[in-house]
Structures are given as structure tokens and as C-alpha cells.
Amino acid sequence: MFRNLLIADSGKGHVGEMVRMLRDIPCFSQARLNLLHVVPEQTSENLKDHWQKGATLLADAVDRFGLKPTEINTILRQGDTKQTVLTVADELNADLILMGSRGLGRLQSILANSASQYVFQLSTRPMLLVRDDLYVRHVNRLMVGIDGTGVGDDALKLACEIAKDIPGSSLTGVHIGHHDLAPSRSGAMPADSLLDQAKQRARSFGVELIALHKTGDIGRGLCAAAAEIKADLLVIASQDRRPLVAKGLVDLDKLLGGSVSDYVRVHAPAPVLLVREPEKR
Numbered sequence: 290m291f292r293n294l295l296i297a298d299s300g301k302g303h304v305g306e307m308v309r310m311l312r313d314i315p316c317f318s319q320a321r322l323n324l325l326h327v328v329p330e331q332t333s334e335n336l337k338d339h340w341q342k343g344a345t346l347l348a349d350a351v352d353r354f355g356l357k358p359t360e361i362n363t364i365l366r367q368g369d370t371k372q373t374v375l376t377v378a379d380e381l382n383a384d385l386i387l388m389g390s391r392g393l394g395r396l397q398s399i400l401a402n403s404a405s406q407y408v409f410q411l412s413t414r415p416m417l418l419v420r421d422d423l424y425v426r427h428v429n430r431l432m433v434g435i436d437g438t439g440v441g442d443d444a445l446k447l448a449c450e451i452a453k454d455i456p457g458s459s460l461t462g463v464h465i466g467h468h469d470l471a472p473s474r475s476g477a478m479p480a481d482s483l484l485d486q487a488k489q490r491a492r493s494f495g496v497e498l499i500a501l502h503k504t505g506d507i508g509r510g511l512c513a514a515a516a517e518i519k520a521d522l523l524v525i526a527s528q529d530r531r532p533l534v535a536k537g538l539v540d541l542d543k544l545l546g547g548s549v550s551d552y553v554r555v556h557a558p559a560p561v562l563l564v565r566e567p568e569k570r
Contacts, residue, residue: 291320295383297374297404298324298350302389302421305353307560310427315454320384322361324350325377327370340365371407378414390418390554409554412565415447419560428455432520434511435464435487440526444564445487448524449494461499461518462487465510508552516558525553527563
């Protein structure tokens, strides 16, 4: 059960459609909705106009979401959008941060000062990214990446909690291996063993997991699998965050390298729910 959702809305994209879809899912339906708009720092003579514009944007967003003002907590802050989203998420102890995304690549995002990329890099909380160019559908076909890690188990648990609340939904667990490994002495393939464990864990949550194994590049493989099953929501673990370094210099040493979660957030054919590794791990 989600308790606190932070929606960082710029007034563009398909965040409103995603909010309406989530409210149809029981585990989201009772969550407190918090809608944040950040007024950029301006000179004092322009501040009043920007605050009034921000308040209007919040009111328009509530109407666009199909909600009554009493059904959502609106928050208007001044400051840097990236830092403010992280600060408010901590203040609310948000279960999920929901943001729109232009779908820019890593280098483009940093050069364009992308708020969603920065929050994605630094937040320890689950984050749902909805690209501006996606058509948002009712969540019925879910897909989760299976990687055998602790945070991967967290992603599977979260996907199961969502899927079990949607009548007639399906959950597909996808493991992408770089290449087929040799079978064990028992004749079982390592990927089969990993997927069998995932199926058993899903059953413990009351969900039947459809297992799918593919080989190749992990990021491209996950996106291809999501397209193949026509996934409405993709849940993946993200282990790329390095907060102590990134708070001072966001991921510059990886700008030219590969990142599975970064590739997926840009190229996935559906909204992506990124599950982060808690600091204590």
C-alpha cells in the first residue's frame, strides 16, 4: 500500500494521465497525493508574478488530473527544481516520486540541466518516469526485470504488490543474460534457476509470474521484451546511483559509458518505475 505520492508536475507531458491510471489501482487509490510546483528563483520585482503563475499552474493541474482540490495536497515552493523535489520528497517521506521526462540521453540531460535525470540519479526512493512522447495506457500488463540482486528482489516485490491488485493483470519477469552460460551438473541453466526462484517469490505474494529469458545487451533486451509483450508499466532495479560523488558532480565519469537503467528510461515503450537501492545497503 502506497501512502504518500509526490507528483512533480511542470504542466507538460502525460503525468496527469498516469495519475488517473494509478488511482484505478487499489494499492495507489488510498495514497495521499502531493502535487509540487517549483517557482524558479527570480528577482524580487518578478517574484509576485511568478508565484501567481505557479498557483495557477497548480490549480490547472488539479483540474487536469480530474481531482477535487480536497483530494490533493498542493505545494508551491521557490528554488532549484532538482533540489526542491528531493527536499520535499524527504519532508513527506514519499513512497514514490512521479515525474515527467523528455527522454533525453545522459549527456543531453546534464547539458540541459534535466530535473528528472538529477532526481533519478540521487533519490533513494522509487521513481516513476513518464516520457513526454509516450501514450499512457491503463496498467494491465506489467513487466519486471529479474537480476538476482537485493534491489532486484525489491523491484519484484513492488511489481507483485501492484499486479495482485489489478484484476486480470499479467506480470512477466524478464532476465537478460549477456550470453548463455553452461548448465550446472544437474542440467539446469543458471537463468532458469534464477527465474524459478523469482516465480516462487511471486507466488508468495499471490502472483503467477510469467518467466522470460533472453540474451544480449541488457538495456536493449529489456526494452525489446517490453515492446514484445506490450507492457503498460516496466519495473526495474537501478543500481547506478552514487550519491556521495554525484551530489557534487553528477555522473560525469559515466557519461560515455553504459547504464542499463539510463538506457531503459530513455528507450522503454512504457512508463518506467525505477526501484532504488536503499542507502543502508
